[in-house]
Amino acid sequence: MSGAADAAGSTARSERDLRIDFFRGLALIFIFIDHVPGNILSVVTIGSFGFSDAAEVFIFLSGYSAAFVYGRVQRARGFIVALAQIWKRCWQLYVAHIFLFVVFTAEVAYIAARFRNPMFAEEMNVANFLQEPHIAVMMALSLQFQPAFMDILPLYIALLLLFPFALWGIERSPALVLAISVAAYVVQWWFNFDMPAYPEGSNWFFNPFAWQLLFVIGAVIGHATVAGRRLVLRGWPIIAAAGAIVAGSLIIVMSWKLANISPRVPALLLDELWPVDKTDLALVRLVHFLAVAYLVAVLVPPEHRMLRAPAAYPVILCGQNSLHIFCLSIFLCVIGHLAVVQLDYAFWVQALVNGFGIGIMMLTAGIILVQVDRANGKGPDRRVNCAAFGRELSAA
Amino acid sequence: MTRLQRLGIGLAGAWLLAAASGPALAVDACAVPPELLASEATLPKLGKRVIERAPLKVVFVGTSYSAVPEADKSRSSYVGPLRNELVRHFPSNPVTVVDKSVPRQTAVQMADRFERDVLPEKPHLVIWQTGTTDAVRQVDPADFTRVLMHGHKLLRKAGIELVLMSMQYARGTANLIRFEPYNDALDTVADMKGVVLFHRHEIMRHWVSTGQFEFDDVPPAEREALMERAHGCVASLMSRVIRTAAR
Numbered sequence: 001m002s003g004a005a006d007a008a009g010s011t012a013r014s015e016r017d018l019r020i021d022f023f024r025g026l027a028l029i030f031i032f033i034d035h036v037p038g039n040i041l042s043v044v045t046i047g048s049f050g051f052s053d054a055a056e057v058f059i060f061l062s063g064y065s066a067a068f069v070y071g072r073v074q075r076a077r078g079f080i081v082a083l084a085q086i087w088k089r090c091w092q093l094y095v096a097h098i099f100l101f102v103v104f105t106a107e108v109a110y111i112a113a114r115f116r117n118p119m120f121a122e123e124m125n126v127a128n129f130l131q132e133p134h135i136a137v138m139m140a141l142s143l144q145f146q147p148a149f150m151d152i153l154p155l156y157i158a159l160l161l162l163f164p165f166a167l168w169g170i171e172r173s174p175a176l177v178l179a180i181s182v183a184a185y186v187v188q189w190w191f192n193f194d195m196p197a198y199p200e201g202s203n204w205f206f207n208p209f210a211w212q213l214l215f216v217i218g219a220v221i222g223h224a225t226v227a228g229r230r231l232v233l234r235g236w237p238i239i240a241a242a243g244a245i246v247a248g249s250l251i252i253v254m255s256w257k258l259a260n261i262s263p264r265v266p267a268l269l270l271d272e273l274w275p276v277d278k279t280d281l282a283l284v285r286l287v288h289f290l291a292v293a294y295l296v297a298v299l300v301p302p303e304h305r306m307l308r309a310p311a312a313y314p315v316i317l318c319g320q321n322s323l324h325i326f327c328l329s330i331f332l333c334v335i336g337h338l339a340v341v342q343l344d345y346a347f348w349v350q351a352l353v354n355g356f357g358i359g360i361m362m363l364t365a366g367i368i369l370v371q372v373d374r375a376n377g378k379g380p381d382r383r384v385n386c387a388a389f390g391r392e393l394s395a396a
Numbered sequence: 397m398t399r400l401q402r403l404g405i406g407l408a409g410a411w412l413l414a415a416a417s418g419p420a421l422a423v424d425a426c427a428v429p430p431e432l433l434a435s436e437a438t439l440p441k442l443g444k445r446v447i448e449r450a451p452l453k454v455v456f457v458g459t460s461y462s463a464v465p466e467a468d469k470s471r472s473s474y475v476g477p478l479r480n481e482l483v484r485h486f487p488s489n490p491v492t493v494v495d496k497s498v499p500r501q502t503a504v505q506m507a508d509r510f511e512r513d514v515l516p517e518k519p520h521l522v523i524w525q526t527g528t529t530d531a532v533r534q535v536d537p538a539d540f541t542r543v544l545m546h547g548h549k550l551l552r553k554a555g556i557e558l559v560l561m562s563m564q565y566a567r568g569t570a571n572l573i574r575f576e577p578y579n580d581a582l583d584t585v586a587d588m589k590g591v592v593l594f595h596r597h598e599i600m601r602h603w604v605s606t607g608q609f610e611f612d613d614v615p616p617a618e619r620e621a622l623m624e625r626a627h628g629c630v631a632s633l634m635s636r637v638i639r640t641a642a643r
Contacts, residue, residue: 037576108572115568117611119623122459123569125500126532146534148574194536201502202533260587263436270588275581277538341570344605 017225018307018316019300020068024061025319025365028329030054032357035149035333038345041354048257050249051276052289055152059211060293062156062322063218070167071226083164089323090160096327097153101140103334104147105130128199139198146197149333151205156326158208159215166216167223174220181216184209189280203279210281214289232297239298245291249284317365324368325361332357425609426629428602433637437592439557442521443642449488454479455517457506458497458525458561473497477631478523485639494519502529503540507547515554521638522551525561525596527578537577544585559592559638560585565600566611592641594634603629 030045031054047053066086074082112127129136129145139145143154169177187193188209195204224231252268259267276282306312318325336353343349445452456475479493496513498505503526514522524547530540544560551558562582563575579597586593603609609629614622 037570037574111568111572115566115612116616116619117566117568117614117622118619119611119626120564120566120569122499122528123532123564123566123573125529126569126572148534148572151534199533203536205534205536256584260583267588270584274584274588275538275541277536279536279538282538338571341567344567344601 016320017068017302019296019302019304020061020065021316021319022307022312023057023296023319024065024322025315025317025325027054027057027061028318028322028325029315029358029361031058031152031326032329032333032336032361033354035330036336036350036353036357037340039340039350039354040347041350046292048253050246050253050288050292051273051282052285052292053278055206055278056214056281056285056289057293058322058326059155059159059214060218060289061319063159063215064222065322066160066163066215067167067170067219067222068225070163071171071223074167074171075226079164079168082167086160086164086167090157092323093153093157093160093327096330097143097150097157098140099327100150100153100330100334101145101147103331104150105136107334107338108147136198144196144198146205149330149337153327153330154204155206155208155211159212162212163215163219166219170220170223174223178216178220181213185213185281189283192280194279205279207280210279214281214286217290232294234298239295242291242294245287246295249288249291314362314365317369318361321365321368325365328364329357329361332360425625426632427608428599428633432595432599432602433633433640435586435592435637435641437586437590437641438643439521439559439592439638439641441555441557442638445520446486446489446642451490451492452482452486452521453492453494453517453519454482454521454523455494455496455514455519456523456525457509457514458523459499459501459506459528474627474631474634477628478634481631481635482638485635497525500529502533502535503527503543503547504535507543507550510547510550514551515556519556521557521559523559523561523594523634527563527575527582531563531573531575531578534574537581540578541581541585544581545589548585548589548591559594559634559641561594561634562597565597565604567604568612570601592637594637596630599630599633600626 027046030047033039033041033045034047034054036042042048045054046057070082070086073085108127109130112124112130115124126147129139136145143157146154166177166181169180188207193207193209195208196202197204221231252273255265255268256270256274258265259270273284276284278285300306307316336357339353340349442452456478473495475493475495475497479491482491482493494517496509496517498509501509506524506526526544527540529535548558560582562579565575575597582593585591600609600611604611609622609626611622611626
């Protein structure tokens, strides 16, 4: 977690695996891109090349870095201190969730009051919660009300809330925690267990019983790094298998897209694999993501040149401040969505929304860095990075 | 590139074309680019009945506001206008349209009613308008996809042909509701199962973007007339899609 970096001081940051920050930052940018409706840029995001998308990257790396950072805190200062720090993060996410709820409510109330078109009576049921604010507010406070764009934060909050206990277990027996996590995934899959939400009849978009597995896998690997163990096996047979999974997924997903355009292209395995369930983290999504993550971990060394490039730095900054940037990006999604719809999906609006949205995310990450530097005293290595970031900005 | 993006490019092209050819195209208030009405899928059984001058029975399943008292029906739904269109275009076939809509139902709730409400009617064609409530309630898009396939299977077993119909579009509602996953699901199921899909969502989006229709800032006095006009257009384009598929 980025925030722990400011708690642990600048030394923690310099020892960080830059790959984690880079890919987490990239996932945040991709999540933003994928949430702008009809976004042309979404052809370059990970979701276009296989079954899993940026949500998997984000949850996995969040688990990894949570264990990496708080695992150290737990070793050095004990369970209670780690718990307090994790829950502080959790609280910040919760506040962000409530802020977004207020934004959404303002939007719905405004549109519902102006938009009284009887043709759309069915659609305006989305505003029904305004009729019972005493219930709707309670449901939002208890994470059960998850309107558009407000679905991934509750998952993250729920995962962090229970994470101190998982971390305590991982310190003692990672295998046992992993076994419990897999069991929970299998049980929800077997019994089709969902997390109920408000209004009645709806469910959490991200089923926490399924998605916790990815967070825990990330945490177990992140914790192994702290403990000085190497979990990731290397060897050509494994690399070949992961490569085959990634390539196979690419071919299948491409065939689906092409079949949509031309009837002459067969949609491979569509009957068997479609729909690829995101809510319950379908097994194909999980397997595809793990194969991608394995390949990246093995083929991109932590000291790779790409990670030191000036262009990578703003992305790394976003990843290092992921909590703030994540909350900000969801807010920017809401604004961007509004702009794109109001201006009828015009190409120039999409370009502006993408440019401004990603720019504001990077700039904010830069401002946070400067502010943390002021508070902690500056380290020379980071001043170099700041200069690189400045060059990047002036080049853009 | 997703369907939506392809459509975006198509619509941009259509807009340029409309702008270039001037008022000629503006005559028809319902006009949309032909690709929005195109479908690979056909309705061979219905086509055969049309040629045989046999009676045509259509059951409509949706959430439209058509389940209101009989007196208001004609004005508050496109089911009445659709019936008139079909009667006009199939003069040799006795046409019956039965409306089995129930407001606020999800696809699951509608498919659950097929056995009881739809099959006993022994229709030749079912028009299934769905996705709105699912999008409003944010039903798992994968579950939505599965129930579309299940509903299609139920009807196919009974030898009934199906036309799917997507959700409405207005800027106001598109800001509050995430329609994309449900639209994609309808699209994929239609592609996969060879079902005719009436792209109401994209059609209305086209109208909004060209200014043919404005649904957002409508003065109260004009709302009813607008609804009638829009439903008339939906009915007329829908009947065109059915006629083309039943050739």
